[in-house]
Amino acid sequence: MGNDRVTPGNPTVLSLELNGEAIEGTTMVANRRYWGGEEGDTVFRWVLTSSDGTWNEIEGATSSSYSLKCDDIGFYVSVSCEPVRIDGVHGSLVTTEAIGPIIPGPPACRSLELAGSMLEGGRLTSHAEYTGGVKGNCIQQWFRSHDDGSKDELIADECLDLVLADVDCRIEVIFTPVREDGVQGSPKSVSSDTILPGEPKGVSLVIPECFEDNEISPIKAYFGGKEGTGKYTWFRTTEKLDNLEPELVASCSEVVGETLLYKPSLVDVGFYLILCWVPTRCDGKTGDPLMAITDNPVMAAFPSVLDVNLKKTSSDLYSGVGIYYGGYEGSSLHKWYRESSDGTRICIDGAASSTYEVADADYSCHLLFGYTPVRSDGVIGEEKFSEPSDIIFPEQLKIETLSFKGNQVERETLAVVEQIPRNETQEHIWGNYKKEIKYQWFASNGSGVDLSFEPLATECSRSYRVRFEDIGRCLKCECIAIDVFGRSSESVSAVTSPILPGIPKIEKLEIEGRGFHTNLYAVRGIYSGGKEGKSKIQWLRSMVGSPDLISIPGETGRMYEANVDDVGYRLVAIYTPVREDGVEGRPVSASTEPIAVEPEIYKEVKQKLDDGSVKFEVFCVTRTEHPKRHK
Incomplete structure (x- = not known):
């Protein structure tokens, strides 16, 4: 055999098939058979062709697969494949038949995500990828899921701002795809992680207008999970500070309270109040202090007076008192009133102090004390009256x-x-x-x-x-x-001591009798001077015109029978009062008129004398015999 090296053939696509249904959302796959050495980066081109034959290459679609989109609906899809050998040699372009037209797929949510900070105060945004024709009014629901499985439906669109109620819960989004023709797809849901509380923070702090003895309730807004027990410090300062740095406030102000609510007292009037609030989360974590100062100094309350009454401090002195309220007291006005029994009330001239000395004009009347409160700045309140006093009388008469x-x-x-x-x-x-x-x-x-x-x-x-x-x-x-x-x-x-008897005394002594020589006479008088004893009585004769008195022997009784010897004389009785204890009083005498002859006897004697014949009868009385008459 020779040593010649085998060279690769030209890159060739032996077969090319387009697999997949022409339905939106379907992923079309180009299956090919390659020949011609080791395959390199074969080039794919996806083409959409309209019903009128116009075609457009799908930009960016260069892989062997392509997912049909909503915009592809109504078009035909085809793919071209240009084989490329590993050494960059290109082969002939092969194109498949167009498949179509592409029809809408069922509405679906291909993906659903939540993005954003899962922290109180953050914002969650839902991202849903829709497929299935033209997107209609898809349904997106937000829920707050609790640990016990309960859910609260929330009102939101694509974004949800997380609030305090969301802390320690999960946020769930359920997305239901809806095509424009109303067809709904299967819902898809996604849940967030547990929402965490935000950092504790005082959002705002406002101190309303402050008045003496009116409890202040600061207006504050807190952020950062469930609020715990914050720390509050009230300061009092003479000047309104522009710089509310804690160190500066602490150095030039006086601490007056350490609770959320504060009731200004009289000593706060005219001062500014500063509140320092350290926001605190329920787990004890604290935020940065927030401070606020009043716009104006603490205002004094409207002047008034309570428990006005009057007291009697001595027999003729009254004192009026009352409890002043409303800032610092100025020159309050005091008046005294006199009220008569018919209810008429008169202001007493000149009575303008808290004490009043009773005058004669007040007797048999009631007194009232009037107190008109006046604040140090001159504001005048309503006059209040005491209850009427008891009826005024002078001191009672006394006998020592x-x-x-x-x-x-x-x-x-x-x-x-x-x-x-x-x-x-x-x-x-x-x-x-x-x-x-x-x-x-x-x-x-x-x-x-x-x-x-x-x-x-x-x-x-x-x-x-x-x-x-x-x-x-x-x-x-x-x-x-x-x-x-x-x-x-x-x-x-x-x-008294036991009453003593008086000196014996005879009063109104008189002699009673007819005034003739044959009458019986009696001495009468009123005795006084204790019990009468053996008072002494002596009868006497007195010749008219002569001061000489001739005692009548033996006549010492209260009765005396006159005789012819008394004719021509006045009978005198001397009465010497004698008390039973032998004390004698001063003798008192009484006398008669001269005694006259009994008229009948005088007449008889005169007749005898005139007749010349007189007959005498003589009574002789011996010691042993009874009287005998001799003619």
Whole structure:
């Protein structure tokens, strides 16, 4: 054999077949038989031919297979193959018969993907590759899938912005291909990984207008998973800071609170408030601090006053009080009012302080205290009134002591004397408001240490004349003073020592009788001075015009029978009162008119004398015999 080398034949396509159905979505494959040495990069050209014979080479389709697309529908497809040997030698071009026309395939989703950041705040975008004729209104559904298998349908188109609710869930997209003629293909779904929370962040922080004692609720927006318990720090500063760097704020401000909510107090009025918020996720991870400052200083509340009332601090002094509220108090206004029984209320001139001294015009009226709050900047609030006081009365009349004036002896008149307190108030009240003083006298039932008294019903005056029955008893007088308002003072009483009998005395002494020499005369008088003893009586005769008295022997009784010896004389009785203990009083006398002859006897005697005949009857009385008449 020779040493000649065998050379390859010309590259030739012995046979070329186009396999596949002319349906959109089908992958057409060009099967060939090659001859001519080792095959190199054989060239394929895919051609679409229209029904009118116009053809176009499909750009980029240079491999042995080609997937029919939507745009190919209605065309015929064919493939040309130009064999190429490994050394680059090209062979003759071979072309298959055109297959077609290409018809639409069933609607389908060849691929479905989710792209984007699977983190809270991120955006997911779905990418679906549709096949199956002209794409109609395909259905794309978004779902939030929970660990327990439940799902929440979401509203989105091709994009979904991930929110807090998506954290720890998966996002699922179900794509249902729909051709323009309404035919639906099989749905295809894809799920994301578990959505992770975002980094904790304070999105916004706003402090609303601040007022004294109104709780502040900051307006804040948080991002970054489920919010945990953040850290809050309130600062108070005199100036509004433009630079809210934490270090700067901490150096020139005062910390006043460490909770989300804060209620400004009086000390915050006029200051700016700063809130520092450290956003915190539920797992404890913190974000960067966010700070906010009020637009204006804390405003004082509108001035008002609570619990207005008045207190009686002494008998004639009242004090008005109230609790001021609303910033710092300025020169608040105080007024006092006088309210009469018919409800008429009068402002008292000159009463403009928190204390008030009662005047005479206030008696029988109520007092009210009026408090008008005034803030330090001059803002005036509403006047508030206290409840009316009790009816104003002067201090009650007082009697310090009660004493007796006069001797505590029978027949004497006792008078009580009131001693009032020696002070200006009582002297004023007694001088202007005393209506009357009432008295009541009592007499004891006996004597001793424990005395009991019975009232003397008719004895209700200042004075009392001591009677015979009072001897040995104690007398008591009770006294009360009543003012013009009908109020009574405390009762004051005084008790006498046991009443002593008076000096024996006879009063209204007189002699009773007809005034003739045959009459019986009796001495009558009123005795006083204890119990009467053996008082002395002496009968006498007195000549008219003469001071001399002629004692009538033996005539010492209360009765005296006149006789002819008394004719022309006045009868005189001297009565010396004697008390049972022997004490004598001053003698008292009484006398008659001159005694006259009995008119009948005078007439008879005169008749006898005129007739010249007289008959005498004489009675002789011996010691041992009865009287005998002699003619």
